[in-house]
Amino acid sequence: MxxxxxxxxxxxxxxxxxxxxxxxxxxxxxxxxVSDTTNSIIFVIYTFFCFFISLFKLRWWIGLxxxxxALLFILNGLYFTExxxxxxxxxxxxxxxxxxxxxxxxxxxxxxxxxxxxFLFLLLIWLMSYLLYYWFVQMKRVFLFILLTFIYLxxxxxxxxxxxxxxxxxxxxxxxxxxxxxxxxxxxxxxxMRFGWLKNSFVWLMPLLAIVFFSAMIGLAAPKAxxxxxxxxxxxxxxxxxxxxxxxxVQKVGYGEDDSRLGGSFIQDDSxxxxxxxxxxxxxxxxTKDVYTGKGWISSSEPNYVEQNNGSIDLDTxxxxxxxxxxxxxxxxxxxxxxxxxxxxxxxxxxxxTTGDEAQFFLDTNTEAIEARINGAVAHLAGxxxxxxxxxxxxxxxxxxxxxxxxxxxxxxxxxxDTLPGRVGDLAEEITSVxxxxxxxxxAIERYFASNDYVYQTTDVPVPSAxxxxxxxxxxxxxxxxxxxxxxxxxxxxxxxxIPARWAKGFTSGVVVDEDGSxxxxxxxxANAHSWVEVYFPETGWVPFxxxxxxxxxxxxxxxxxxxxxxxxxxxxxxxxxxxxxxPETDLPEEAEADTAASEETAANTAGNINWWxxxxxxxxxxVPSIFIYKTRYRWxxxxxxxxxxxxxxxxxxxxxxxYLIKILGDHGYTRDPDQTLRExxxxxxxxxxxxxxxxxxxxxxQMLYKNGANQPKINEVTQLWKNLIYRIMG
Numbered sequence: 132m133x134x135x136x137x138x139x140x141x142x143x144x145x146x147x148x149x150x151x152x153x154x155x156x157x158x159x160x161x162x163x164x165v166s167d168t169t170n171s172i173i174f175v176i177y178t179f180f181c182f183f184i185s186l187f188k189l190r191w192w193i194g195l196x197x198x199x200x201a202l203l204f205i206l207n208g209l210y211f212t213e214x215x216x217x218x219x220x221x222x223x224x225x226x227x228x229x230x231x232x233x234x235x236x237x238x239x240x241x242x243x244x245x246x247x248x249x250f251l252f253l254l255l256i257w258l259m260s261y262l263l264y265y266w267f268v269q270m271k272r273v274f275l276f277i278l279l280t281f282i283y284l285x286x287x288x289x290x291x292x293x294x295x296x297x298x299x300x301x302x303x304x305x306x307x308x309x310x311x312x313x314x315x316x317x318x319x320x321x322x323x324m325r326f327g328w329l330k331n332s333f334v335w336l337m338p339l340l341a342i343v344f345f346s347a348m349i350g351l352a353a354p355k356a357x358x359x360x361x362x363x364x365x366x367x368x369x370x371x372x373x374x375x376x377x378x379x380x381v382q383k384v385g386y387g388e389d390d391s392r393l394g395g396s397f398i399q400d401d402s403x404x405x406x407x408x409x410x411x412x413x414x415x416x417x418x419t420k421d422v423y424t425g426k427g428w429i430s431s432s433e434p435n436y437v438e439q440n441n442g443s444i445d446l447d448t449x450x451x452x453x454x455x456x457x458x459x460x461x462x463x464x465x466x467x468x469x470x471x472x473x474x475x476x477x478x479x480x481x482x483x484x485t486t487g488d489e490a491q492f493f494l495d496t497n498t499e500a501i502e503a504r505i506n507g508a509v510a511h512l513a514g515x516x517x518x519x520x521x522x523x524x525x526x527x528x529x530x531x532x533x534x535x536x537x538x539x540x541x542x543x544x545x546x547x548x549d550t551l552p553g554r555v556g557d558l559a560e561e562i563t564s565v566x567x568x569x570x571x572x573x574x575a576i577e578r579y580f581a582s583n584d585y586v587y588q589t590t591d592v593p594v595p596s597a598x599x600x601x602x603x604x605x606x607x608x609x610x611x612x613x614x615x616x617x618x619x620x621x622x623x624x625x626x627x628x629x630i631p632a633r634w635a636k637g638f639t640s641g642v643v644v645d646e647d648g649s650x651x652x653x654x655x656x657x658a659n660a661h662s663w664v665e666v667y668f669p670e671t672g673w674v675p676f677x678x679x680x681x682x683x684x685x686x687x688x689x690x691x692x693x694x695x696x697x698x699x700x701x702x703x704x705x706x707x708x709x710x711x712x713x714x715p716e717t718d719l720p721e722e723a724e725a726d727t728a729a730s731e732e733t734a735a736n737t738a739g740n741i742n743w744w745x746x747x748x749x750x751x752x753x754x755v756p757s758i759f760i761y762k763t764r765y766r767w768x769x770x771x772x773x774x775x776x777x778x779x780x781x782x783x784x785x786x787x788x789x790x791y792l793i794k795i796l797g798d799h800g801y802t803r804d805p806d807q808t809l810r811e812x813x814x815x816x817x818x819x820x821x822x823x824x825x826x827x828x829x830x831x832x833x834q835m836l837y838k839n840g841a842n843q844p845k846i847n848e849v850t851q852l853w854k855n856l857i858y859r860i861m862g
Contacts, residue, residue, distance in 0.1 A: 143316050144268050145186065146336075150309035151267040152182045154280050155259060157302055161284075161293040164597060173205055177253055181260035198260075202253045210246040271313040277306040292392075292594050304347050311339040390420060390636070393427040393601055393615045394594040400657035404470045404638070407653045409462035411521050412640035412810070413685045414663065414675060415476040415655065416448075418500035420634045423623055425548045425600045428634050436493035436502060442486075444501065446494055448479045449672035454528030456689065457520035462650075464515055471511035475501040476637060476655075479675070479686065480520035486512055523687035524674055526806065529570040534669035536631055544631035544667060547623055552603045556627035569630055573666050576624050577678045578805065586611045587680045617679040618662045631667035635675065636660075640685055642834050683808040683833070765795055769857050773850065780846045782835050788853055789832050799860055809833065824856040 159175055162168040180201055184194050204215065213220040231247035234240065267273055280302055288295035407415070420428035439445060449455050457480055464476060475484065475492075481501075484492055490503040490510055503510045562579050563572040592612050595604045602623045605616040618634060625632040641655035661682075665673040677684035760767075772788050793803060796816060803812045813829040831849050 147267050147312045150305050151263040153305050164293045165291045178256050185260045185264045273309045307343045390428040396590045396592045403656045405466040408650045413478050415638040417637040418498040432497045434495045436495050439492045442484045444481045454525045454671040456523045460521045462517045478519050483518040486515040523689050525691050530568050532668045540631050545626045547626050559624035559627045577676050580678050589613050614662045614679045621664045621678040633665050635665045636662040776850045824852045
């Protein structure tokens, strides 16, 4: 009886120890994603080897020799070229150990060699095999290690790119199985079982496994609450970035310099960065990136900063006199305390920068970033004056551009990674298949995002896994994201069509806070950090485009009527005539003709018996209310939306109300052109109705999009403006 009991206990302890082994593997799986570790399978194999030896309780010196030999064998295969245990091998090993021990005891751990780090990690696995054997097999106390495993995975899932969703499920199944078996073994040690069939291992094991798996399935199928907290990683990174770095700029959420790994949610930061005193609203540019890696953006070359003479900036963002009209503008940028950036923000057409400090300006010819330096050190200026030529791009010139691209432009700005899935290029081809010119193809892709089910949001945005492409995931899987997702996707789709494009980043124009003479004061916050697309046109230069859903292109475009040929326009507008082919007459047999005549006579008699007055009465009852409802549709729809605005007071409801307003304007002769910005359209409407209400509503709409939320105290004022404008339109 004792022998049978011992066999059962050995069977259960083996399963219990295997549970400990699989739980420990969950600590190893994330290594390749959260660290610089490669070939983690080697550590998994060594873990299995150590656990296998500990399970069979070999003599301690045998286990020591076997585990130690396996450890040296792995290190030899990874880091040594000489034969194992040869004199030269022993000499190199002693040198490595001597050097790393010195570094270890001097607390200069950064200089530990990869070989010694691997040695320490393998030694840790060795010790864990003993420790888990003690916890799981001898003491049957497994809860502490289970709890630590859950905490470890939860921290990795929250603060790193590792997705622990499946790991948590595996740990749940393994943990509850281990807890059940551990308690069963304790009961078998304490209790005498009278019936022999109760000693059968599977009698106890199968119900336990069934309950665990049934509970896991219920957990998977049950509805789950959405995350209650936003992703804290971006906020922590932005707060900790360059901490303690003296003069280093503190990067805020929404704008950062490292774009090598895009994706993930972030917390908007509405703290102001600078005020811009200018007569124009436009993009505030900082830099561009040219190499897409499949995960994000990097620069193809190291920074090449060239000193600019007396603040005159030698940077041509567009061509001179070809398809561009430029207006000379003076602006002033003033940063808030502790918010100055280590790179200048500047508009397209920058000519000159001046400041009260004795600063020298340096232009990076690769990224087109501009630095200010004082006595050779990067300076964070509190403010500076800008002189620039504000451009307006002529659309017909862009559309009719036929000149070839320079070879260096094509080579640098049509790059896509070899791992880019082919369906990205296929989608670009499908979108642009009916267009011929570069401009039309670019506009088609720009409009594609607005006319499909893509959603702008900054929360619950996924990070691509190791084998996923950032653009491919956004275009075909998630279809949710913010400016980085939209702009990167448009650049890469254009590049698959051999259209030179690059990724630009900086800030949008911000919101109007005051007037200063002829200038408007725009407040730009961290929430206004933005990225957009620049496309190269040989005769014009780099032209900005805006694919992000809900955002308008802040650059100006115009049409030169004289350059627009009128020949053939009428032909394009008129629909072609379609001739209906004549149907051949069919000779019917005499019997069929007789049947047809009889049918026609019967139908005529039946029609005579129909009560036409009743039909007319029914049609009147249906038609009159329908006409009344149709004629008054805008009034009752307005009342419904007004009630929703007062009740909900959220961004989604206001967006519906704004789109409804544009629909009413379209029915009253104010149709927005596809190439027209919201602000331009608002100016047109305000001019027509002698008001400024459309401009105010549009400003709030753009502010809401930039900040991804509605301003609750202001929604009542905006609702009243919306109602006033609608009633003004409808008379």
